[in-house]
Amino acid sequence: MSAMYGFDSTLNTMTKKSDIPGFRPYRASVARKQILSPHFMRIVFSSSEFHRLGTDGFDQRIKILFPFDDVHPSGPWGDPHLFDEDSIARGMWYQQWKSLDTTERNTIRTYTIRHANPAAGEMTVDFVLHDSSGPAGTFAATCSVGDDVIIIGPDAHSLHSDIGIDFHPGAARHLLLMGDETAIPAISAILERLSADRWEGDGTVITEVPDRRDFLTLTAPRNVRVFQLARGSASVPRGQAVANRLCSLCTPDRLDTSVADGSDGSTFDGESGEHSDVADLSADADVLWEVPSHVPDSGLYAWVAGEAGMVRFLRRLLITRLGLDRRRIAFMGYWREGRKEI
Ligand SMILES: Cc1cc2nc3c(=O)[nH]c(=O)nc-3n(C[C@H](O)[C@H](O)[C@H](O)COP(=O)(O)OP(=O)(O)OC[C@H]3O[C@@H](n4cnc5c(N)ncnc54)[C@H](O)[C@@H]3O)c2cc1C
Structure with missing residues (x-):
């Protein structure tokens, strides 16, 4: 041993x-x-x-x-x-x-x-x-x-104590975190840890919760901006508010993840939407769970978690419509509407 x-x-x-x-x-x-x-x-x-x-x-x-x-x-x-x-x-x-x-x-x-x-x-x-x-x-x-x-x-005594962590930004300098209310604890802990580590990249966080009163105080690094959105009416599909805000931040070939005007942002153009070397860890084909083991460079890293249908919807938007490389994005269906976990 x-x-x-x-x-x-x-x-x-x-x-x-x-x-x-x-x-x-x-x-x-x-x-x-x-x-x-x-x-x-x-x-x-x-x-x-x-x-x-x-x-x-x-x-x-x-x-x-x-x-x-x-x-x-x-x-x-x-x-x-x-x-x-x-x-x-x-x-x-x-x-x-x-x-x-x-x-x-x-x-x-x-x-x-x-x-x-x-x-x-x-x-x-x-x-x-x-x-x-x-x-x-x-x-x-x-x-x-x-x-x-x-x-x-x-177990802190184990070499593998980080086994349940799926946030692997590697050398990425631009972050995009998106999720529903079940992802807020993870997003909050990620942001706090990045702040404590004095992480110096930039990023955008977009979260969607049932009600404005559910907006919590999130401690984020200096160059990370946070958009908390209320879902509002039950007839609005989960993820719609997040998708709308994301699209409002995009030009056809570019997502601006930065806070500062004129900063680099991350470009989408030239990247193919589908790559096969992303680990699909889902034992259940209905629950999306794709977590890249490493990000190819210092560009964008995206992390998306929440209700499985919402995650699928955002996956389509990011990969198919915006052409983002799936090796840059962790997609995690945390739960599924109408179905108990086990
Ligand atoms: C890696 C990971 C981390 C997670 N972290 C958190 C966390 O920190 N905090 C947290 O609250 N959740 C978290 N979740 C989600 C949580 O595991 C699920 O919401 C879980 O299904 C709740 O269990 P339950 O017994 O209340 O409902 P279940 O018995 O699993 O489901 C019963 C019914 O409730 C529905 N349901 C389940 N969750 C929700 C929900 N959030 N909103 C509306 N309907 C729901 C189901 O679709 C089903 O119809 C996480 C999930 C994963 C995979």
Whole structure:
């Protein structure tokens, strides 16, 4: 087993890292709740095990397991071996979950670490409160301080703790981030991390949320401008507001991602829309998940996440209509209208 040291930005220390699984389960409970807006609930989870929580940041995803209700014969948790040392050492949580009878599988949902604070033993997650009832949204709305969850999250002791990060701008100097409300936690964390790193490129962020009251304060680097848009009427398709704003920033062959007048921006012309060497990580053909492993140069890098139909719509706009090279764009269908996650 190889080992090396990695810098832990939260603790300001070096952590010894080994070739162990990037994710591990943590027993956590609700420490605090805060209503951020009509459609956002912030939950701070605490755990005595979070001292080894990974802090790579950006759009670091996690999985949350929600407990069974009080009358379930197995008690709150279906997998009796999730926390066995051997299971953790081999990174077996998902295979174990899949092998259980469906009645013994706790509901799993995917979320983003909004903020990791291992020193305080805390992790913050911002949940969208949506109208269609689902176990995660319902938990966020109704949970109480002390309620338990299990979080499958990054392990700071692993060389692979950044495995759940899909934001890979490489040397790109121009950013375009677009998403719906479920992508706001990731976009917020990406922008905060770039600000902390004193990233000096420029960029444009366009987000779409249900209501103007859902506009949150985002901390962005100096040369990144942020457009928060309200979806408004339910009859307006998801992504339409984002697409309109994007088009208003484009001339036929050019997207201006910069704040400063006269800056370079990024050109689209001459780039072919379709390239085959982008990893399509989607196990389900209905859910779009295309994440390039590296950007070819210092030009534009785009990151698009949210409802799958919206992401597809924006994909068509960027690649087919604007002719952008797909190797520059991460497309992530975070959820799908009318369908539960698992
Ligand atoms: C990598 C990744 C990171 C994510 N990060 C976050 C995050 O930080 N915060 C966050 O809130 N979400 C995040 N999501 C999205 C979240 O996983 C889904 O919204 C999830 O489906 C919610 O689970 P649920 O149990 O509430 O609903 P489900 O049981 O999955 O679905 C029930 C019904 O609700 C609908 N539905 C699900 N989500 C929404 C929604 N947001 N708005 C309207 N209807 C919806 C479904 O279409 C379905 O009809 C992320 C997803 C991914 C893949």
